[in-house]
Amino acid sequence: KAGVTQTPRYLIKTRGQQVTLSCSPISGHRSVSWYQQTPGQGLQFLFEYFSETQRNKGNFPGRFSGRQFSNSRSEMNVSTLELGDSALYLCASSFGRIGGNTIYFGEGSWLTVV
Amino acid sequence: TQLLEQSPQFLSIQEGENLTVYCNSSSVFSSLQWYRQEPGEGPVLLVTVVTGGEVKKLKRLTFQFGDARKDSSLHITAAQPGDTGLYLCAGATGANNLFFGTGTRLTVIP
Numbered sequence: 001k002a003g004v005t006q007t008p009r010y011l012i013k014t015r016g017q018q019v020t021l022s023c024s025p026i027s028g029h030r031s032v033s034w035y036q037q038t039p040g041q042g043l044q045f046l047f048e049y050f051s052e053t054q055r056n057k058g059n060f061p062g063r064f065s066g067r068q069f070s071n072s073r074s075e076m077n078v079s080t081l082e083l084g085d086s087a088l089y090l091c092a093s094s095f096g097r098i099g100g101n102t103i104y105f106g107e108g109s110w111l112t113v114v
Numbered sequence: 115t116q117l118l119e120q121s122p123q124f125l126s127i128q129e130g131e132n133l134t135v136y137c138n139s140s141s142v143f144s145s146l147q148w149y150r151q152e153p154g155e156g157p158v159l160l161v162t163v164v165t166g167g168e169v170k171k172l173k174r175l176t177f178q179f180g181d182a183r184k185d186s187s188l189h190i191t192a193a194q195p196g197d198t199g200l201y202l203c204a205g206a207t208g209a210n211n212l213f214f215g216t217g218t219r220l221t222v223i224p
Binding site for chain 1: 144145154155156157158159162202206207208209210211212213214215216217
């Protein structure tokens with residue numbers, strides 16, 4: 001079956017702009033979680049959506065937001081971009097909640113803020 | 115927050131050598147997972163350990179969950195260049211939370 005698909009794979013934005021990243025989970029999976037990965041901070045949890053509701057949120061400012069649609073597809077948005085937002089953004093999907101189920105990652109979206 | 119410290123942070127070894135990566139925390143986890151991430155890709159699950167003291171083997175990889183379910187180790191025997199990558203541990207606290215470790219970047223030199 002098709003894996004987790006993230007779009008776009010690469011993008012460059014300017015400070016102050018906003019960005020929207022998309023994630024299509026594996027068919028049948030209802031949980032989508034988002035992570036930020038940087039060389040200095042490692043893999044950090046952003047939030048998890050399950051059945052269109054945000055269930056968990058990591059320690060990130062309110063500029064980071066997300067949503068999940070009825071077909072389980074998810075988007076995350078970062079407003080007022082800062083240089084420090086440059087990172088690999090990973091999405092993962094699982095059938096149930098992230099702690100109790102195997103999660104499958106997409107290949108990620110590389111965001112560069114200049 | 116549950117902090118999972120991995121050591122070493124970086125490891126560079128020759129092909130054929132053995133190595134061990136450690137994942138330590140002061141928190142108790144209901145399960146612990148190990149992932150490997152290769153450049154340009156997302157992490158891929160290698161194994162999940164659930165029971166304290168549990169040992170799982172996956173070919174040349176041996177995973178152990180500590181008796182108190184606070185720590186884990188990954189041992190690789192006769193490392194190969196294909197083992198190169200970022201190894202991540204992740205601890206679950208019940209069904210609703212998953213915390214990732216700081217990562218170990220392994221390079222196996224042919």
